[in-house]
Amino acid sequence: xxxxxxxxxxxxxxxxxxxxxxxxxxxxxxxxxxxxxxxxxxxxxxxxxxxxxxxxxxxxxxxxxxxxxxxxxxxxxxxxxxxxxxxxxxxxxxxxxxxxxxxxxxxxxxxxxxxxxxxxxxxxxxxxxxxxxxxxxxxxxxxxxxxxxxxxxxxxxxxxxxxxxxxxxxxxxxxxxxxxxxxxxxxxxxxxxxxxxxxxxxxxxxxxxxxxxxxxxxxxxxxxxxxxxxxxxxxxxxxxxxxxxxxxxxxxxxxxxxxxxxxxxxxxxxxx
Amino acid sequence: xxxxxxxxxxxxxxxxxxxxxxxxxxxxxxxxxxxxxxxxxxxxxxxxxxxxxxxxxxxxxxxxxxxxxxxxxxxxxxxxxxxxxxxxxxxxxxxxxxxxxxxxxxxxxxxxxxxxxxxxxxxxxxxxxxxxxxxxxxxxxxxxxxxxxxxxxxxxxxxxxxxxxxxxxxxxxxxxxxxxxxxxxxxxxxxxxxxxxxxxxxxxxxxxxxxxxxxxxxxxxxxxxxxxxxxxxxxxxxxxxxxxxxxxxxxxxxxxxxxxxxxxxxxxxxxxxxxxxxxxxxxxxxxxxxxxxxxxxxxxxxxxxxxxxxxxx
Numbered sequence: 001x002x003x004x005x006x007x008x009x010x011x012x013x014x015x016x017x018x019x020x021x022x023x024x025x026x027x028x029x030x031x032x033x034x035x036x037x038x039x040x041x042x043x044x045x046x047x048x049x050x051x052x053x054x055x056x057x058x059x060x061x062x063x064x065x066x067x068x069x070x071x072x073x074x075x076x077x078x079x080x081x082x083x084x085x086x087x088x089x090x091x092x093x094x095x096x097x098x099x100x101x102x103x104x105x106x107x108x109x110x111x112x113x114x115x116x117x118x119x120x121x122x123x124x125x126x127x128x129x130x131x132x133x134x135x136x137x138x139x140x141x142x143x144x145x146x147x148x149x150x151x152x153x154x155x156x157x158x159x160x161x162x163x164x165x166x167x168x169x170x171x172x173x174x175x176x177x178x179x180x181x182x183x184x185x186x187x188x189x190x191x192x193x194x195x196x197x198x199x200x201x202x203x204x205x206x207x208x209x210x211x212x213x214x215x216x217x218x219x220x221x222x223x224x225x226x227x228x229x230x231x232x233x234x235x236x237x238x239x240x241x242x243x244x245x246x247x248x249x250x251x252x253x254x255x256x257x258x259x260x261x262x263x264x265x266x267x268x269x270x271x272x
Numbered sequence: 273x274x275x276x277x278x279x280x281x282x283x284x285x286x287x288x289x290x291x292x293x294x295x296x297x298x299x300x301x302x303x304x305x306x307x308x309x310x311x312x313x314x315x316x317x318x319x320x321x322x323x324x325x326x327x328x329x330x331x332x333x334x335x336x337x338x339x340x341x342x343x344x345x346x347x348x349x350x351x352x353x354x355x356x357x358x359x360x361x362x363x364x365x366x367x368x369x370x371x372x373x374x375x376x377x378x379x380x381x382x383x384x385x386x387x388x389x390x391x392x393x394x395x396x397x398x399x400x401x402x403x404x405x406x407x408x409x410x411x412x413x414x415x416x417x418x419x420x421x422x423x424x425x426x427x428x429x430x431x432x433x434x435x436x437x438x439x440x441x442x443x444x445x446x447x448x449x450x451x452x453x454x455x456x457x458x459x460x461x462x463x464x465x466x467x468x469x470x471x472x473x474x475x476x477x478x479x480x481x482x483x484x485x486x487x488x489x490x491x492x493x494x495x496x497x498x499x500x501x502x503x504x505x506x507x508x509x510x511x512x513x514x515x516x517x518x519x520x521x522x523x524x525x526x527x528x529x530x531x532x533x534x535x536x537x538x539x540x541x542x543x544x545x546x547x548x549x550x551x552x553x554x555x556x557x558x559x560x561x562x563x564x565x566x567x568x569x570x571x572x573x574x575x576x577x578x579x580x581x582x583x584x585x
Contacts, residue, residue: 012390018382023399025456026406028426029414041417041424044432089309092302104306111317113567115517117539117559119320121327121552124544145316148309206407208520209536213544223409227524230413237417237424244410255405256398263464267506 026248032241040238055242059229064243067225070136072250074211074221075204078143082151082200083193085144090155091181095167105156112149116209127214136219142210147200154199154265158192159185195261202251222247321560327553334547347554356538357558364534364562367447368515371454376508378455379462380500384492386463387470397467404460412524415453416442446530453521458514462507469503470496509569516563535559 020027032040033056039049093101123142124133132138162185186193205222212224226247229240255262331343351357386397403411419426420441428438441449473496481491519536526532528541539559543552 008390011385011388015385015388015390015396016392018385019396019400022382022456022459023402024426025411025414025419026402028418029410032418041421043424043429045424045426045429085309085312088305092305104310107310108313110567111313113513113563114317114321115536115556115559115563117517117536117556118324119317120539121543121549121556122320122323125549142316144312148313148316152309202405206409208407208409208523209540212523213540223407223520226407226409226413230417240413240417244407244414247410248406251407252402252405255401259398259401262401263468266461267465267468267510 029241030245032238033245034242035238037235037238040241041235055238056246058239059243059246062229062239064222064225064246067220067222068246070215070219071205071221071223073136074140074143075201077140078147078204079197079200081140081144082147083197086148086151086155086196087186087193088181090152090159091185093152094156094159095162095164095185105153108149108152111145112153116146120210120213124213133214134216134219136215136221139210139214139219139221142214143204143207146207146210147203150203150265151196151200154196155189155192157264158189158195162188191261195258195265198254198258198261199265202254205251324553324556327549328557330550330553332548332550334549343550347550348558350551351554351558356533357555359531360533360535360538361562363447363531364516367450367454367518367532367534368512370451371458371515372508372511374451374455375458375511376462376466376504378459379507380466380504382459382463383466383470387467400463401460403456404458404464406457408457408520409524411453411457412521415449415456415521416525420449420452442525444530446526447532449525450521450532453525454515454518458511461511465507465510466500466503469500473499512566513563516566535562 034051034053035046035049036052036054039046093104127133127135127138166184166188167180207221208223211221215221215224226240226243229236229243258265328347329342329344330340331346332340382400386393386400390396417425422428422438422440422442425441427441431438439445477495478491481495486494517536518534519540522528522532522534522537523540528534528537533541535555536559539552539555542548542555546552
């Protein structure tokens with residue numbers, strides 16, 4: 001008995017060591033963000049620095065706020081648009097009868113896996129010709145295209161769990177479509193809508209390729225802006241860490257809150 | 273049609289009080305609900321792809337706008353013969369393959385460890401999923417400058433503690449740095465999917481095995497691993513498709529040096545640095561073909577799993 005308990009304790013200790021090791025880069029980044037610049041990149045590392053908010057001060061002095069606002073508008077805007085399109089579509093695909101359901105679903109899932117390489121050149125040239133580069137609205141629209149299939153598949157998996165009797169009852173009552181969706185179905189799948197929204201928000205907030213390519217000054221979002229903290233002439237690790245910390249907070253918090261739904265979103269509804 | 277289990281959406285609709293006219297109206301409503309999403313997706317992804325194919329058949333460098341015209345398959349001939357494509361394909365396979373295998377193995381280890389009951393399990397799980405949530409651009413920067421920097425990085429400090437010489441990670445082994453970051457970010461992804469698989473295991477079977485005297489290891493290999501197979505497939509396929517397109521850490525950490533010039537980075541370089549529209553479009557089409565090759569296996573499996581409304585549990 002004692003040996004098996006001891007073994008259990010050892011496995012627990014091992015688990016914690018590995019988990020903390022895996023988490024270390026994040027912890028170290030946050031820790032470095034609170035160091036003064038001269039103690040950020042030292043040999044050996046400084047484990048007991050004077051703690052300061054100078055790094056964060058510098059980040060906002062260098063004007064990070066507009067970039068955060070851009071990220072926020074593109075992420076929230078695209079997420080709302082995606083949900084407005086995906087919820088009705090998923091509803092049609094899972095509750096209402098329609099022909100070619102499988103073709104439509106297959107189409108959505110295959111666009112999710114289409115590399116951005118397939119479309120980026122014409123998109124870039126089109127935006128260039130209509131003066132749409134460095135424009136947050138266009139970036140938002142493109143994020144809709146990226147996230148729409150995930151949301152459709154996720155919502156479909158949530159809608160499939162709505163007991164059909166509830167909908168049939170609503171239809172028998174002669175409830176109109178609008179009432180059917182808003183009064184009966186939506187409240188049941190609201191957690192699903194929230195989960196799909198969070199996943200879309202996470203992907204849009206973290207997106208780098210399109211943001212880097214299609215924006216310059218005005219519409220620049222946070223991920224490409226972060227690279228500007230790398231400074232060839234001097235020390236920059238504390239301020240870079242502070243900027244990175246600010247940049248990851250919204251999504252890390254959102255992901256922690258939604259971790260139960262995360263797996264379902266990542267597997268596009270294949271796993272409950 | 274018959275090989276897949278039909279999704280519930282394909283079930284005949286309830287027809288309580290409706291006539292044929294009602295049914296037709298219902299269909300029209302469904303189409304009206306579906307089409308906005310479908311049209312958006314087509315406009316944003318399919319039409320540009322058709323245009324990419326068209327560009328790939330053109331001789332077109334943006335520095336020489338006058339000299340533009342139809343060249344047939346010249347771009348493809350050049351792409352296939354100049355060596356960049358094949359070496360880039362090799363890099364893509366090396367980076368994607370290694371990262372996917374390592375992430376899946378580590379993900380399995382963590383899933384098994386975090387499936388046990390222990391003190392602080394909830395916190396440990398929360399910490400473990402964090403690397404996947406970290407913005408890839410931020411992860412790439414922190415790994416490059418804070419962890420793997422040759423002089424001041426934590427990795428070399430760790431090596432010095434155990435008496436090993438420092439490694440110039442970023443300059444000598446760029447491909448390793450990319451694999452580190454990708455493995456770090458995708459291990460939580462694999463772990464989440466495999467953990468869901470472990471939790472879906474039938475506890476009675478496990479208890480029966482224990483009663484019959486099967487050891488932990490034997491139970492794991494004989495019962496748990498076969499059960500997990502489907503989950504491993506999903507994790508590997510989804511991670512492969514996502515990592516085939518990987519761009520952020522390469523642009524930020526290595527800029528394609530040291531065998532890290534993957535297809536997406538090559539295309540970016542040819543199109544937006546070299547301004548070779550026609551040739552880059554050909555790379556784009558080739559990239560799609562490679563992805564389709566992987567995805568045709570993947571999509572078939574995935575669609576089968578998805579159509580069953582998730583894995584039975």
